[in-house]
Amino acid sequence: MSMLNPKGGAGPALNLRRIGLIAGLVAAGTVVMSSFYTVDEGEAGVVLRNGAVHDVATPGLHFKLPLIDQVVTLSTRTEKLNLPQVAAYSQDIQGAELNMSVNYRITAGAAKEIYARLGVNYADRILVPTLLDRTKAVFGRFSAPTIVGERARLVAEITDSLREAVKEEGIIVESVQIENIDFSDAFEQAIEQRMQAEVEVTRLRQNLEREKVQAEIRRTAAQGQADSTVVQARAEADSRALQAKAEADAIRLRGEAEAATLRAKADAMRDNPGLIEMIRAERWDGKLPQTMVPGSAVPFIEMDQGSSRR
Known part of the structure; x- marks a missing residue:
């Protein structure tokens, strides 16, 4: 029987072959396209x-075996994990609720081991329980x-303890934050009240020190x-x-x-x-005494006896 219809067109068998060819091409294209995949930067x-875990692919374009290989991506960027209302007790049995968060990441080299042991949800499986345990231990x-x-020292010790605990897991803890610590009312x-009392004591001490300084200033000034x-x-x-001394020296000099x-x-x-008589003569004013004592001589007059006789 001829496969051509009376009008010269293709028969049902030819149509089936065409459909099969198209389907084969589509399947082949799908397989080829699924053999390539890309990994984004930061993953x-x-x-x-x-x-089974076979390999770890870095960012870029890669090839995989169709229908055999499968690719799961893990972020190597810094991720933030929030933990609200973490309950803990202090050394003196004071209950508190902490609002915490942790910044962490993994390296590409550790991705294979982390996925093999913990899977994609490795943070929930290892990081969260360890953080809760380390927080309660250090808080206590x-x-x-x-x-x-x-508070800063508390955060630092929690961070160090958490880092040490997850270091072997390939998880890098960058920082831990405690946004709030809520004690009982x-x-x-x-x-x-205690802080107010300490502030008052500090104020009184400062006043005392100021008074001491002022007293020292007054004492120094006095x-x-x-x-x-x-x-x-x-x-x-x-x-x-x-x-x-100057007056005494002057008197001494005058006396000397x-x-x-x-x-x-x-x-x-x-x-x-004859100097005495000369001085008397110089000092005589030429007047004779009005009163003469009997037997006394006239002042400053001496008569030469030889002259009188002549």
């Missing part, structure tokens, strides 16, 4: 062959007042004034002493001068007997 591609080593006053009131007075008194005493003058006069009179 690691874990290649699974028949369900602090008293409640210390937690309030040294009664304890927070007690802490507030001491300086007293020293100045002493110096001034000493200066005045030294000045009076110098003045008295007068004594020298008297000695000179005495020596002159001794060496010149």
Whole structure:
């Protein structure tokens, strides 16, 4: 029987062959297209062959075996995990609720082992339980007042403890944050009252120190004034002493001068007997005394006896 219809067209068998060819081409194209895959930057591609971990693909275009290989991506970027209302007790049995978060990441080299042991949800399986455990352990080593006053040290010790615990798992902990620590209302009131008391004590200590400084300033000023007075008194005493010494020296010099003058006069009179009469004559004003004592001589008049006889 001829496969051509009376009008010369293709029969049903030809149509089936065409449909099969098209389907084969589509399937082949699908297989070829599914053999290529890309890994984005900031991700690691874990290649699974028949369900088993086979390799890790870096960012870029890659080839895989169709229908055999499967690719699962893990982020190598920094991820943030939030944990609200983490319950913990302090060393002095004070309950608290912590609102926490942790920044973490993995390396491409660790992606294969992490997926093989923990799968895609490795953070929920290992990071969250470890963080809760380490937080409660470290929190319990602090008293409640210390937690309030040294919160940064608490966060640092939790971070170090968590890093050490997950280091072998290939997880890198970048930082831990405690956004809020909520103690009971009664304890927070007690802490507030204690802080107010400490502030008051600090204020009183500062006032005391200020008063001590002011007293020291006054004492220093008084001491300086007293020293100045002493110096001034000493200066005045030294000045009076110098003045008295100068006056004594002047008196001594005048006395020595007068004594020298008297000695000179005495020596002159001794060496010149007529000097006394000459001085009297120089000092006589030419007037005779109005009263004469009987037997006395007329002042400054001496008569040469030889002349009288002539």
